[in-house]
Amino acid sequence: MSHTAIKDTRTPVDPSDGRGSLSQRSLPRWAPTGFAAAGLAIGAGVGAGAGLSSKVQWGLIAVVAFLVISYTATTVVENRRQAKDRLATSVVWVCFVLAVIPLVSLLWTTISRGIGSLDPHFLTHSMAGVIGSDPNGGVYHAVIGTLEQVGIATVIATPIGLLTAVYLVEYGKGALARAVTFFVDVMTGIPSIVAGLFILSIMLMAKIGPSGLMGAIALSILMVPVVVRSTEEMLKLVPNELREAALALGVPKWRMILKVVLPTAIGGISTGVMLAIARIAGETAPVILLVYGSQFINMDPFNGAQSSLPFYIYEQYKIGEVEAINRAWSAALLLIAFVMILNLVARGIARWKAPKTGR
Structure with a gap:
C-alpha cells in the first residue's frame, strides 16, 4: 500500500511579530x-x-x-x-x-x-425671625419637612410600585399588561411640575389647604414609575428554574413569589427604592406649589405649610446675602449626605436579606 505525503501548507510564524511565542516581550x-x-x-x-x-x-x-x-x-x-x-x-x-x-x-x-456653616446650631434651629444677612438660623424645620414628606411618599409609592411590577412580571398578559407598561413609561418622563399641578388642581377643587401630605402625594407620583421599572428588571433576573422548582413541590404561586422570587431579588429592589427616594428628595416644584414653604417648625405633615431641604436651598440662594448663600450650601451638603446614608442603609438591608449561599 502506498502512502501519500501530506504537504504542510501552514504559514510560518514570524518571531518578530510576537505571535505564537511564549517568551514575547511585554510592557x-x-x-x-x-x-x-x-x-x-x-x-x-x-x-x-x-x-x-x-x-x-x-x-x-x-x-x-x-x-x-x-x-x-x-x-x-x-x-x-x-x-x-x-x-x-x-x-x-x-x-x-x-x-x-x-x-x-x-x-x-x-x-x-x-462645611463651614454645618454645626449643631444650624441643625437644631429654624429660620423663624431670622433675616437673610443674619448668621444665625438653621435648617431643622426643613429637615423635618423632608423626612416627613419623603417618608410618606415612600410608604405610598413602594407598595404600589412593587405590586405593579409583580403583576407585570408574574401575571401580566394581554391588553391590560400592555396598557400598564405604556402608562408606566409615560409617567417616567413626567416633569415634577406637572405632578404638582395635578395635585394642585385637586386641592383647588376640594378646597384643601397646603400641607406636607399634598407634597408627598405629588412626590409619590414621581416615585412610582421608578420603583416599577427597577423592581421589574430585578424580578426578570430571577432564574425561572427557581420558580419551576417551587411550583413542582406544590407551592402556590403567591407563596412562591413571596418566599422565593422576592427574597432573591430583594437586593436590587432595595437599591431601586433608594434610587427612587433619591429621585424625589431633591424635587422643589411640588413643594413650592403644594407645601408653600415655611420658616417655622411644623411637625404635622397633614396640616399647614412646611419646608424641605430643596425648597430651603432655593429660598436661601434667592435671598442673595452671603450668610444666606452659605446656609444654602450647607443645606445642599446635608441633602447629599442624606441620600448617601439612604444608599448605605439599602446596601445593608440587601446584604442582610439576600439569600444565604454556602459551598
Whole structure:
C-alpha cells in the first residue's frame, strides 16, 4: 500500500511579530501609569508653551498624548493586536475619568463651601425671625419637612410600585399588561411640575389647604414609575428554574413569589427604592406649589405649610446675602449626605436579606 505525503501548507510564524511565542516581550505593569504621567506632562508643557489659558484645553492635549503614547509604545514593544487592545482600554479609562471629574468637582465644591456653616446650631434651629444677612438660623424645620414628606411618599409609592411590577412580571398578559407598561413609561418622563399641578388642581377643587401630605402625594407620583421599572428588571433576573422548582413541590404561586422570587431579588429592589427616594428628595416644584414653604417648625405633615431641604436651598440662594448663600450650601451638603446614608442603609438591608449561599 502506498502512502501519500501530506504537504504542510501552514504559514510560518514570524518571531518578530510576537505571535505564537511564549517568551514575547511585554510592557511592565506600571506602563499605563507612566503613559498617563507622560501625557499630563506633555499637555501641561504644550498648553503653557502655547499660552492656552483654559485647563480644559490642557486636558484634551494630555488625553490625545496619552492615547498616542500608549498605542505607539505597545506597538513597538509588543505587537499591533495588543496595541489595539490597550488603546481600547485606554479610551475606556479616559471616559471613566471624564465622567468622574464633574462628580468629584461637585462634591468638593459642596463640601468646601457647605462645611463651614454645618454645626449643631444650624441643625437644631429654624429660620423663624431670622433675616437673610443674619448668621444665625438653621435648617431643622426643613429637615423635618423632608423626612416627613419623603417618608410618606415612600410608604405610598413602594407598595404600589412593587405590586405593579409583580403583576407585570408574574401575571401580566394581554391588553391590560400592555396598557400598564405604556402608562408606566409615560409617567417616567413626567416633569415634577406637572405632578404638582395635578395635585394642585385637586386641592383647588376640594378646597384643601397646603400641607406636607399634598407634597408627598405629588412626590409619590414621581416615585412610582421608578420603583416599577427597577423592581421589574430585578424580578426578570430571577432564574425561572427557581420558580419551576417551587411550583413542582406544590407551592402556590403567591407563596412562591413571596418566599422565593422576592427574597432573591430583594437586593436590587432595595437599591431601586433608594434610587427612587433619591429621585424625589431633591424635587422643589411640588413643594413650592403644594407645601408653600415655611420658616417655622411644623411637625404635622397633614396640616399647614412646611419646608424641605430643596425648597430651603432655593429660598436661601434667592435671598442673595452671603450668610444666606452659605446656609444654602450647607443645606445642599446635608441633602447629599442624606441620600448617601439612604444608599448605605439599602446596601445593608440587601446584604442582610439576600439569600444565604454556602459551598
